Amino acid sequence: MKMMTILIPIITGLLLSVVVNYLADVLPLTRKFSKPACPQCEQSRSITDYLLLRSCRQCGQRRSARTWLTILALIGLSMYVWTKTPHRLGYPLSIFIVAYLALIFITDMEHRLILHPTTIFGAFLGFGAGWLNHGLYGTLIGGFAGAGIMLALYYLGVKFARYRARQMEKAGQSPDDEEALGFGDVTLAGVLGLLLGWPLIWFGLLQGILLAGIFGALMIAFMLIVRKYKENALMVFMPYGPFLILSAFFLLFVPRWITLVVPK
Ligand SMILES: [Zn+2]
Structure with a gap:
């Protein structure tokens, strides 16, 4: 059996x-x-x-x-x-969430794209699962906080990208239109906020951004070693989505992880 x-x-x-x-x-x-x-x-x-x-x-x-x-x-x-399985979610809903996160992870890695229809779908999924897992208010506050925090970072990123474009113009280079954060990261953070709830979304975002930072630093170190590093290829311009998703996955589905990283 x-x-x-x-x-x-x-x-x-x-x-x-x-x-x-x-x-x-x-x-x-x-x-x-x-x-x-x-x-x-x-x-x-x-x-x-x-x-x-x-x-x-x-x-x-x-x-x-x-x-x-x-x-x-x-x-x-x-x-x-x-x-x-975290018992309140149950296996069917849990594996469905994992598959959803896998899809966003892949499309963001391959195309740097988080599609609006998948985000809207994720909002419903996150709302339902969040409600089951940590109640209505925790879910809603989590969703707004996730999107809100990322929106603030998004505008910071836009400002930084403009500043960088001006510096590149001054230096006589043609500016590219790189953006530090895509708007897809903002909507994704909203979905993850619903899924994780408040206050866990805080740790989710923090951990995701730290992960991305560590990965970026390793990439720079690697490129310095193989002498391909260009000063302008700053690692702030990388997809954050996959790292946010990894972070949320650990917080949602690895029970011991929360007790390790989140202070009581
Ligand atoms: Zn063919």
Whole structure:
């Protein structure tokens, strides 16, 4: 019987990975539930070829590494959540939230894009799950606080980007239009605020931004070593979304994590 019960999270993880891969393949490019196409030659794929993870029939392009990684990751995460579910959320809702976060993580990594329809969907999901987990007020305050804090940082980032563009003009370089924070990060922080609730969203954002900072510093160190570092390629211009998502994941689904990082 034990063998049978472990099949449930494996199959659920596999099915959700198909959905997440599909949405990550089509949504950023076509903004609708379109037929999947080869990213190389744009030949549309048959459903069977797509589901069986076959290479493109026209150009031979293999399925992306992300496709395989997502399958493995979601099966693994599903098994993890199955055994470690925070009890008030329950396994079905928990794994659904994990799959949702995985989709945002992938599209932000691959396209630096957080799509509005997925954010709106996430707001409903976050509101429902938040309400279950920490009540109505904690959820609403968390959502507003998450978006509010990020909005303040967003405007700081806009100011900084303008200042930087002026400096680059003065130095005779043509300014790029890099922004420190995308507006997608603001709406994502709102969704995570609903999910985490108040005051946990504070730690969620702080931890996410710190994680991004540490990662950025490591990247700079690496680029200094391989001598590719340019002063203007400042690491403030990187996607924060994936780090915010990682941070929220640990706070939501790793029970011991909260007792480690959040002061009583
Ligand atoms: Zn192709």
